[in-house]
Amino acid sequence: MSKGRGRLPAIPDDKKEEFLADYQSEGSARALAAKWGVSSVTALKSLRRFGADTSKPPVETRGRKRRPCYHPKLGQWSDARVAEDLGVSAQAVSQARRARGIESPTARAMRIVSGEEG
Secondary structure, rough: OOOOOOOOOOOOOOHHHHHHHHHHOOOOHHHHHHHOOOOOOHHHHHHOOOOOOOOOEOOOOOEEEEOOOOOOOEEEEEHHHHHHHHHHHHHHHHHHHHHHOOOOOHHHHHHHHHOOOO
């Protein structure tokens, strides 16, 4: 039973698995709320009640799906070349590369030339 005025929860406990699976496929609480016909707040409260980690949803706040790997050549090709391949800005690629802790190919080449890496 939920806290409050004796109301039943909007998403019943017997629908937990289906609700959590939809969260993974829909990727955001907003999309999940629209699919289940509830408010975003209700969807978030239900997700937390079911133990889902809502601090890192499977979709970024701008609606883009999170990808574990940004591009297979990230750190091997120049940021500009990866950006051209993906159709995004070189700055976006650079930020993604740094966020993943991947060294730029230019920095690696400079270390090799200077003799720091053999």
